[in-house]
Amino acid sequence: MTLARRTLLLSTSLLAAPSLVRAQAAPIKLGTLTPLTGAGGPYGPVMAACVRGVVDQVNAAGGVLGKQIELISEDDQTNPEAGVRAARKLIDVDRVSAIMGTWASSVTTAVAPLAWENKVFLATVSGADSITLLPHNGWLVRTQPNTTLQGKKFGEFAVAQGAKRIFVMMPQTPFTQSQFAAMKAAAEAGGGAAELLIYDATKPSLRTEVDQAMRFRPDVIVAGGYTPDTSVLLRDLYRASFSGKVLAFAYAVNQAMLGAIPKEVVEGVMTLAPSPAAGSGGYAKVQALAGTQAPDPYTCQIYDHVNLVLMAMAKGGATTGQAVHDNIRKVSQGSGESVDTALDGLRAIAAGREVNYEGASGPCDFNEIGDVLDVKFRYEQVKAGALTLIRIA
């Protein structure tokens, strides 16, 4: 009996000892959950590789709080079900402190509750307005502007073009109303007026809709649809000899559209899209890490995720998800020293200075629900049948 108890004690202590040792040297576990396959397949692998590059650099410079970082990259297959399975593995098996890079809004929406319930921080590139409205209590941030911010930028751009009367033509989408409300507010703030017409995107002709628009006497028409319906709309605007300016989404008026419809129809159309902060220090570092002159927006965003997570841990003096949750805004915004990489940020924090991270995707300042406050937008115009850059601002 005594022997048995002694054996039990001994074996327990033997079991406990290595874990005590391990606790001190245990690496920081971080996860990426990007689409390596599926619709997001072109982006996910590059995103994961970019994070690997940052982690390698930070490890080579001594890690964070004296600990090395261990990165685990999983595939969400651009599919919520697969995303949840992978997130469970990252959380339950690997015990990561943060998950970065969820891409599709459906995946992010499915994974977010797992993250906040397990006190794992989530950084995402998904755009749906509903994501930051989830009851996440500060456990997620996103670097992709939501569709409302895109609407605000549209309105401001129209006003900057001298528009007083803006007519917005959009199909019914989950974001039509919120986006128009943001456009209208921006237009009215600039002393203008805006009106919305929701059209049926399946109709082969929008002549009567264009007649409606012309009666409003707009100086700017916002064509807020996708490629097929926008091409119908642009043709009908041309036929009606609309002489004002036309603004559209860059994802609708794209290279494919320019090849398919007559040049004169799209000539002069202006487009707008969220843009990485090209020319910034962070952007240059992503260019080097990704090995391309034009890294995609999502790679720029996940570069910002990993930098912010590492600096927030250093700032909080702990490597848990809680430390990231409590400290991310202390390093992402404020009046501190401007940094564009975790290496500089970690040195400044170690020296007791405040930092303000300015990333590759933009300034990376977040509001209380985790939406990014401002990002750069890319403005282009169709000139002589080709998209030409007006500015990035």
Add this chain to the structure above:
Amino acid sequence: MPDSFLFGAILQALINGVISGTILAVPAIGFSAIFAVLNYPNFAIGALASVGAYGGLVANTVFGLPLEVSLLAAFATAAVAGIVVEWVAVRPLNQAGALMMAIASLAAAIVLENVIRFFWGNGLRGYDLPMLRDVQFGAIRVGPQQVKNFGISIAAMVALWAFLALTPLGRAMRAVADNADLARLRGVDPVRIAAVAVALGAGLAGMGGMLIGLDTSIDPLTGPRLVLSIFAAAVLGGLGSIPGAVVGALVIGMAEELTVLLIAPSYRSVVGFVVILAVLTVRPAGLFGARA
């Protein structure tokens, strides 16, 4: 809105509606012709319209053929595709009833749509046509291409009427539609007539698909997007009635445009559903239909 302003807007919407209704009538006649002879609703009609539109696209942009010849190519391509659908997908099920045949045609539509995607992708394609500004007559605006398409649609309908009224084959087709048993007793070959009806119906759908594409651009869903309007036009006119399909298409075309003006543009699609619901409730035979 002042009265004269509103009057102008309504007149404009009616003109737009007559023109779009006339173009819609072409595939609607095709749908009704198939129903009249074969007694099932061929829901592949939308996909066949897309097939025709792409057939015309190849003729027009690859071989550089003029518009009118390309329209014939659209007719021919869709006619062949229609016969293939009929033989491979639909006819093997003709003992299972009209519902099974309709479902088979829906399945075939999905296959056709994806065959188009396989070769041309999902992107937009445009015909090689000059882009013309509209001509203004007072408060009314009309597009030259619109008028041309209107004329072509009328010509196609006149040609169809001549075929049905003046040729032995056309008369035989009408006989089968009228009373299949009687026609068989008189020595009309029902298999041959069915093939003619399918080729004719699918061909008209293909032509309609291209006519619509001429005014806009085409993608694999150009035709399938129209199925509801085509079906509503045919139901309103009376399934199987060719004059009915024409009248039905005109009414649907005008109603859709007036909805934009008087209710809201996003309710345009509701017109089709409301018409189908109302006709089936009040007069299932439709305006010109003899049977229901």
